[in-house]
Amino acid sequence: MKIKILSSLGLAVSGMAMIIVLNSSSGGVMGLATSGCSCHGTKNTSTTITLTGIPATGYITGQTYACTLRVSNTTKTKAGFDLLVSAGTITSASSGTMVMGNELHHTSPGVAVSGVTEWTFNYVAPPSPSGITFSVAGNAVNDNNLDSGDQWNTASFTFTGSFPSSVNDMETDAIRVYPNPANEMLYIQSQNAVGAKTIINTVGQQLIHTTDEVINIQGLPAGQYFMLIESDGQKVLKTFTKK
Numbered sequence: 001m002k003i004k005i006l007s008s009l010g011l012a013v014s015g016m017a018m019i020i021v022l023n024s025s026s027g028g029v030m031g032l033a034t035s036g037c038s039c040h041g042t043k044n045t046s047t048t049i050t051l052t053g054i055p056a057t058g059y060i061t062g063q064t065y066a067c068t069l070r071v072s073n074t075t076k077t078k079a080g081f082d083l084l085v086s087a088g089t090i091t092s093a094s095s096g097t098m099v100m101g102n103e104l105h106h107t108s109p110g111v112a113v114s115g116v117t118e119w120t121f122n123y124v125a126p127p128s129p130s131g132i133t134f135s136v137a138g139n140a141v142n143d144n145n146l147d148s149g150d151q152w153n154t155a156s157f158t159f160t161g162s163f164p165s166s167v168n169d170m171e172t173d174a175i176r177v178y179p180n181p182a183n184e185m186l187y188i189q190s191q192n193a194v195g196a197k198t199i200i201n202t203v204g205q206q207l208i209h210t211t212d213e214v215i216n217i218q219g220l221p222a223g224q225y226f227m228l229i230e231s232d233g234q235k236v237l238k239t240f241t242k243k
Contacts, residue, residue, distance in 0.1 A: 030105055033084035033135040037152040040139055044151035047073045049081075049138040051157045058160040059125040059132065061204075070118045071110075073140030073151055078109040079117035080141070086133045087204040093121035109141060126204025128226060129161035167228070167235045175229055181241040186215040188229070195230035202226075217242055 029037075036043055053067030071079040082105040083090075090099050096108040097119055110117040117140070126132065139152040174191040188194055197215065199208040202224060208215060220242045227238045 030082060030100060030103055032082045032137045033103065034137070034154065034156075036137045036154045037139045037150075040141075040147045040150040040152050043153055045153060046075070047071060047079075047138055047140040047151045047153040049136050049153060049155035051134055051136065051155075053123070054157075054159050056159075058162055061125055061127050061129055061161055061163050063125050063164075065123045065125065066120065067123050068118055068120050069136065069138075070116055071138035071140055072116045073112070074115035076115070076140035076142055076151065077112055078141050078143045079112060079138060080106040080109050081119070081136060081138045082106075083134060083136045085123070085135075087126040087128065087130075088132055089124040089126075091122045091124065094119040097121070109143065112140070125161065127198075127206060127228075128200050128202055128204035129163055130202040130204070131158065131160050133158045163235075163237055167237050175231060175236050175238070177227060177229075177238045177240055181243045182217060183243045184216065184218050186217055186227075186240065188213050188215075190231060192232050197230075198228045200226045200228065 048071075050070045050072070051067060052070075053065045059065065069081060069083060071081055073079070082103065084103045086102070088102070090102065090104050093099055093104055094110075096106055096110060097104055098107050099121075104121060106119070110119060134157040135154070136156070137152060137154045139150055141150040175194065176189040178187055178189065188197065194213070196209060196211050198206055199215070199217070199220075200206050207220065207225075208217070222242050224239060224241050227240060229236045229238060
């Protein structure tokens with residue numbers, strides 16, 4: 001009986017240890033960028049989150065930016081985070097982090113220096129200038145392997161976008177896309193030679209790439225789209241609506 005009791009006690013203690021480890025989530029948790037780390041108590045403004053690297057004036061489509069994410073709290077020794085971006089690509093992130101699609105999160109807590117924990121990553125802007133939003137949850141922790149005493153907060157950072165200056169965005173140039181709005185077919189009319197055409201949606205996904213003069217868009221959902229047209233060594237931007 002003593003052996004059985006001790007065994008049961010050992011299992012109970014082991015189970016408690018597992019619960020502590022799982023609750024503290026030192027390896028990071030995905031899906032919290034907008035909702036926050038509610039298992040660590042309530043949202044606390046003592047923790048602040050900043051993101052630098054993308055100009056306040058906005059991003060240029062397709063350009064790569066070196067970004068730094070900081071979670072600050074003067075009373076905590078470590079921090080973690082979960083970051084989600086609405087479009088674009090995250091690459092070359094700091095050690096102790098993991099990229100999953102458009103989401104980046106810590107896999108081990110970062111050590112604070114003078115109350116600031118930071119991570120770096122490269123961000124490749126999407127081919128669409130429609131704008132992007134970074135949503136971030138940051139959790140500053142006391143490193144006691146418990147949920148108590150930690151202080152988390154959330155932040156969002158929105159940037160507008162634009163095409164490079166090499167892209168002409170003029171409705172009065174020699175290229176015409178019609179009809180607009182369109183339902184089934186788009187036609188290209190130009191005084192000059194026209195090469196490849198790329199259709200992009202408002203979140204930056206390239207949906208059609210073709211050299212055809214007549215483009216079948218029946219498979220596209222209704223909405224607004226961008227078309228980049230190569231002509232005489234330049235790129236011309238057109239917008240159209242699919243009915």
